[in-house]
Amino acid sequence: MSTNERAIRALKEILQKPGNDVCADCGALDPGWGSCSLGVFICLDCSGIHRNIPEICKVKSLRLSHWEDQEVQFMAENGNKLMKAKYEADVPVYYYKPTHKDCQVLREQWIRAKYERKEFSKPGKSLTYESEAREGTLMKRGRDNGQFLSRRFVLSEREGNLKYYTKYDAKEPKAVIKVDTINATFQPEKIGNPNGLQITYLKDYSTRNIFVYHENGKEIVDWFNSIRAVQLQYLRVAFPGATDAELVPKLTRNFIKEGYMEKTGPRQTEGFKKRWFTLDQRRLMYFKDPLDAFAKGEVFLGNNDNHYSASAGLPPGTHCNGAWQYGITIETPDRSFLFTCETESDQQDWLKHFKNVMNTQMSPQDYTMEALLRHRH
């Protein structure tokens, strides 16, 4: 048996230890790589990020690389569980921990925050996203022309809002966004920038979108976590009895599903029109274009017990003048909504998510949202 076969066999055994069965950084199953400078097991994608950080770059394949005996020993003595206790000792409860499905900038900044900047392992370190106010410039997409321009943004914990200004020295903000109405989610592909962040919020009972980015990955992820920090602080005051575990899912969240469907209006005479749909918790919003500033409308998805349902197909006699044929009917207490999907798999996927949402019990805030949205379609 060659020395390397022996090393690979030893590594396989170390992988059996609790914690080593998933990537230390993103939680993906069966990590195929190891960092012999940090003593953690990681997935292929995360190993690529580690390679870009010279300070921590010693990564090796568990199957193909040559491992020295002392490196194997080091992996055995450390491992994911121990290193998590070290590098994630003080992660704030609101701080977003990315999964394998998240975009590059979130995963890269998580890895850099942990191992390069050691933000969570040095006790007493003051975190930028924990200051009471944050101010700086972000590139913001123009509402109508699609051009990105530098804008000043101010996030205030005391006021519980995010403001932005069109002129740097302007006295009056262009918009004042209450933090409890914000959802922020990274959308690099949609926005066309690797650091692209979508901020969706409610203004006068209607949904608005702004699209921003910062050249620097750390900056935009810091903004994102600052928003989450301020949101948590706001919710702690608004819901004094609630635990952090109950409040954290109410901070920014990824959309459940996005994509094109066709939709018809209430009288179904104007025909099916292609729209961009976004499902965010119980809100199904639709837009003419994915980068629109305003939702054209939205459908609240309540609970089965309250006369909400979703099913495949369209009612008999529906005049199908659209391009697509895989129908979905959503019934609400007020009206039916008819949609068509391009493919059967898309139809099944939307249906699965609609049914999941409708099977979930509504919270008191959901009832408030239902009342808000019901009066307008």
Ligand SMILES: [Zn+2]
């Ligand atoms: Zn990973």
